[in-house]
Amino acid sequence: MGFTTGDFPPVDTSTFLHQPLRERVRALALHWVEYGFGSPRIIAATYVAKILFLWLFVGAVIITATSGVGWFWQVDQWWNQPIVYQKAIIWTMLLETIGVAGSWGPIAGKFKPMTGGILFWARPGTIRLRPWEWVPGTAGDTRTILDVVLYLGLIASLAVALVLPGTVTPALAAVLPGNTSGLVQTPAVIAAIVFLVLAGVRDKTIAVASRIEQYLPALVFFAVLSFTDMIIALKLLIVVVWVGAGVSKFGRHFVNVIPPMLSNTPFWPPRWLKRSLYRDFPNDIRPSRVAHFLAHVMGMTVEIAAPLVLLFSQNFWVTLAAVVVMVGFHLFIISTFPLAVPLEWNTLFSYAAIFLFLGFPASAGYGVGDISSPWLLAGLVAALAFFPVLGNLRPDKVSFLPSMRQYAGNWASALWTFTPGAEKKLDAVVRPTKNQVEQLQQMGYPAEVAEITMQQTIAWRSMHSQGRGLFSVLYRSLPDIESRTVREGEFACNSVIGFNFGDGHLHDERLIRALQTRCHFAPGEFVVVWVESQPIHSAFQEYKVIDAALGVIERGRWRVADAVAAQPWLPDGPIPVEVRWKREGSEPVPDVTNSLRLPRKRSERVAR
Structure with missing residues (x-):
């Protein structure tokens, strides 16, 4: 596999399509073991460039320029500023909603054009899929002018929340008296919540694409919680995402995800290591013991244990070690270029681990025991756990994303x-x-x-x-x-x-x-x-x-x-x-x- 040339399956193109389906599947699966999709490395490099330029550089420029936290290259001045983290979430959500983050480009099956999202959802007449047929005012499966207005309103409200300067709230001033950058403005956040709910009730595709299961709770926390409670709630949110995903990896499915996922990695590992993930290539390509170890120890166990350490640790060095583990966990996922390519989301979570648990450690008054009310804590835990629990018991009722089954292999x-x-x-x-x-x-x-x-x-x-x-x-x-x-x-x-x-x-x-x-x-x-x-x-x-x-x-x-x-x-x-x-x-x-x-x-x- 070269930088500009792919590794096409070694088949006779004139006769291959006339072979029985089983033989075609076998030949292409064996090729996948060593080369994955076989895409030229320039495609993966394009995704890396998109993260570095669009999400990181452009995002940092916009966020710092509109937040009063210093220039974008002065990372030491803004990495732990609350408004920067809030706007990082809004920026990532905006990119997801437009369609230039997850499920973008050739790896996701978008070749020409490479963007779906806005090209479909801002166009009347395209297909619309309502999540619940019983909701009044949502009948039909064709996108209308109203749907386009709601979708563009969501994009506009996120953009406004992103560029408006922050406001200093009394709760923030009491905890961080030297902070002058403030927090994102509540009216713009509320507008985004309203547009997201209205657009999502009429079209579940937009709801799923905007990662409503993770970003909507964050927006609600921005709008209604005091500063300390907001930080603790954001910690609970990310830990529920991590632990929920870890729990979903119990069972038989996840180990089957690891080998084809790593086989698709364009820059590493070498072919001998890819082959080691399978029992006896090319005779038996079911997962090997190496794959089982990676799945259940390096994957499932880490994704449950490290976040719980982060949530409850009072020791700086233990917290730092767990942060390093989770940042490495997400960088590893990015390196595999999974077919849904949620690269910006994984990058955001890497930053979230640093910001939430090193910037506002439990030992400094941001632990779960420091929340303003035990009833609020109980309510947050119940609300955040509701869809993961329901979705694992009744997957027909809940998408695998609110069920927190990312990467689990247990998919519809x-x-x-x-x-x-x-x-x-x-x-x-x-x-x-x-x-x-x-x-x-x-x-x-x-x-x-x-x-x-x-x-x-x-x-x-x-x-x-x-x-x-x-x-x-x-x-x-x-x-x-x-x-x-x-x-x-x-x-x-x-x-x-x-x-x-x-x-x-x-x-x-x-x-x-x-x-x-x-x-x-x-x-x-x-x-x-x-x-x-x-x-x-x-x-x-x-x-x-x-x-x-x-x-x-x-x-x-x-x-x-x-x-x-x-x-x-x-x-x-x-x-x-x-x-x-x-x-x-x-x-x-x-x-x-x-x-x-x-x-x-x-x-x-x-x-x-």
Whole structure:
């Protein structure tokens, strides 16, 4: 892999696409082990340059110039100024909301143009996905002038909050009498909260993209809490994010994330180290003991233990060590360039660890015991823990982001399939872009090369636990699978709504229904296999088969243990699945319930 040249899979482009799907998945998965996406390093360098120039340099210039804390290069004067941290959150949220932070660029499947976000959401007629159908005034799936006004109002309110000078509150003056830069102005923050809630209730895509689950609580803390309480609440917020993500890594999924994630790292590690993450490359590419160690010790354990140390430590050196660990943790994630590319978010969290726990340590009166009221503490903990708890018990009700399952591998996801030529019908969707294969061809890729490039994403999905289940259902449900085009749902979703962050709730049957009203697929032309995240108390994942023309035609589940035990390309055949409901009139499929090896009492209860 060179700086300007990628490492394309070593296949014959003239014959590869005629091979069976299993063989294609195997070849591309084995290539992923050593090269990941195989992108030229200039693409990763572009992301690094974007962080350094846009988020860091431009952000530092704007924040320091509007806050009265010294020039941007005088870091020693502003790194621990409260208004700087507040505006760093607002700046990051602004970039996320515009669409130039997470889920941006080629690694996220945006080739031409590289930005989704604002190009979709400031345009009437594009697809809008409401989070709750019962909310009055949100009917429909087409973006209106009102939606555009609310979205642009959100951007404007964040920009205003960013550039306005701070105000010194009595609570701040009492604690930091020498502080003259103050805090962000409350009216602008309240305006941002209102616009975010209104825009988010009408379109969950904007809510997810703006990271409402993390930035909205921070904005509320800015607006309603006294200074000391605000700092403690911000600490609780970031610790809940860290610990919630750590808890979500219990189970079987996360270890399957580590190998393909590290394999995609463009600058390190060497190929021999990448291979060590797999049991016996190229014969067995399930996770090795090295991968298990990285997942459960360096990942899960660190993400739970270090934040708790930060929250309760009264010792400077212990706190400093934990800060170093968490900064290193986020820099490590940045170095892997995960496909959702949440690089600005990880950079912000690195700064947050320094600002909150070294700038305002518990030993200086900013510990959880220093909050103004135990009732406030209890309320904050309950509010911050509500969605993570609910989302892990009922993942069908809560996105994986408010559930705090970042990077956990336990995601709702999907594979889309089209009969020959049917994918072209997506051109009926109002959007500023084309299907990704067409984007690549516009950039000069030959048709076969563009197709193989996008098929790398389904091989990547097969390396994760839910991918084996999705492919198993496809092989069982679609006898014509070899003639179909198969797409990774997350990437395909990006091309029609301008965003995806690994959240399968953005491309469930509601998006498919919206596409159908525009594209008018015939029965069987566009079939999706979609799976929900695994509840924390269950051993199964629930799937749906969705025909765009007919709706959900099948529901079932598979045992997660069976999925993680299989090779990505399923050489031993599909894993066992249990069909629990099938639409009347759909083509019958073999009953494989008994092959799930359920305990007798459980299977009898399911049968009833």
